[in-house]
Amino acid sequence: MNPIIELENQYSAHNYHPLPVVLTRGEGVYLWDTEGKRYLDMMSAYSAVGHGHADPRLVQALVHQAQRLTLTSRAFYTDRLGPLLKYACELSGQDRALPMNTGAEAVETALKAARKWAYQVKRVPAGQAEILACEGNFHGRTIAIVGLSSEAQYREGFGPFPAGLKCIPYNNLEALEAAITPHTAAFLVEPIQGEGGIIIPDKGYLRGCAEICRRHHVLLICDEVQTGLGRTGKLFACQHEGVQPDGLILGKALGGGLLPLSLFLAREEVMGVFQPGDHGSTFGGNPLACAVALKALKILVEDRLPERSAELGEDLLQQLHRLQSPLIREIRGRGLFIGIEVDPQRVTARAVCEALMERGLLSKETHDVVVRLAPPLTIAREQIHWAVECIIRTFQELEENYPASTTKVSSQ
Numbered sequence: 001m002n003p004i005i006e007l008e009n010q011y012s013a014h015n016y017h018p019l020p021v022v023l024t025r026g027e028g029v030y031l032w033d034t035e036g037k038r039y040l041d042m043m044s045a046y047s048a049v050g051h052g053h054a055d056p057r058l059v060q061a062l063v064h065q066a067q068r069l070t071l072t073s074r075a076f077y078t079d080r081l082g083p084l085l086k087y088a089c090e091l092s093g094q095d096r097a098l099p100m101n102t103g104a105e106a107v108e109t110a111l112k113a114a115r116k117w118a119y120q121v122k123r124v125p126a127g128q129a130e131i132l133a134c135e136g137n138f139h140g141r142t143i144a145i146v147g148l149s150s151e152a153q154y155r156e157g158f159g160p161f162p163a164g165l166k167c168i169p170y171n172n173l174e175a176l177e178a179a180i181t182p183h184t185a186a187f188l189v190e191p192i193q194g195e196g197g198i199i200i201p202d203k204g205y206l207r208g209c210a211e212i213c214r215r216h217h218v219l220l221i222c223d224e225v226q227t228g229l230g231r232t233g234k235l236f237a238c239q240h241e242g243v244q245p246d247g248l249i250l251g252k253a254l255g256g257g258l259l260p261l262s263l264f265l266a267r268e269e270v271m272g273v274f275q276p277g278d279h280g281s282t283f284g285g286n287p288l289a290c291a292v293a294l295k296a297l298k299i300l301v302e303d304r305l306p307e308r309s310a311e312l313g314e315d316l317l318q319q320l321h322r323l324q325s326p327l328i329r330e331i332r333g334r335g336l337f338i339g340i341e342v343d344p345q346r347v348t349a350r351a352v353c354e355a356l357m358e359r360g361l362l363s364k365e366t367h368d369v370v371v372r373l374a375p376p377l378t379i380a381r382e383q384i385h386w387a388v389e390c391i392i393r394t395f396q397e398l399e400e401n402y403p404a405s406t407t408k409v410s411s412q
């Protein structure tokens, strides 16, 4: 066994099951392992590397700011936070933003804001506020958030969970309408479920959610930690339906693939509930992360990365539809956010990812049945063509290795 893998396995908690590759360098859409083998990155750190690896403009922003000022806490003002928040608000059409670090923290922030809004503005009786989310969701890993999860493994052994959180079926407007009570504070939803398996709801779903929430005075909070910032072919996935949510959660690619930074953005009425001392984070809004994130947002707009994602994603999806394999149940996606769902009776998504890795393409399964394809938005057309050829050849090979007679393949 590779000694570097052995070292990590010996000293790390086993809360992940990585593919057996040891990466040491990244540039653009490529990653290199310690043996010097090159891989096309179609995983992008769960969509956090939208700009490609080591974009020199982002690295320069990082180094420049690291030499000036990196961390002060928000006990003081800095000359970096305001400009980032202003630009993020302008791009999203929101009034105010609250900076955190990880996606999960920004989701927690949204939940806290929604509850306080429910008590102060909607006048829900103390301790009664309810928050709705969807089955199959992924919003992060804190105790409150896994309390909202419908995934048994994410919850098992971690209870008890906070009260007032409820899951309803995704892509089901009647279920939303039926679940709302006078105590409902917010509906938290991903415009496309990412970790859930690139699940794209019916056209009109998000617009319907917005209409129902408005009618019942319930906040619509969109978790765009993964779908935001160009991934699905628009700057924000809500824009596919012309929806302006009451709250918007961003993370992942916001840090330009260099460091963590997340935002909860909302209209005045919602963000107005926070008073000094109500909420915070030592590292949230630090000048280093803000300098990088502002540059990352500017590059997204200037390089037209969302438009690129729309065009190239369409191209990738069309070419993948050439792939007629009995191992595949469905190929779906929007922008450069594509899932290949395999038939679990024939092959696991993990086995597909391992075979792709051998051929120099990195991806990761989500659940047992979906292979995600989410390259940096900077990927070129030729690189997409190469990926398609690689994927087609991989499935041809797998069809031979996993013939129809094979009964259920065990996962992992």
Ligand SMILES: *Cc1c(COP(=O)(O)O)cnc(C)c1O
Pocket (backbone or CB within 6 Å): 046, 101, 102, 103, 104, 105, 107, 138, 139, 140, 141, 190, 194, 195, 223, 224, 225, 226, 227, 251, 252
């Ligand atoms: C990844 C993700 C999160 C959590 O972000 P972390 O930075 O891992 O805490 C939240 N919501 C969605 C939709 C995500 O994809």
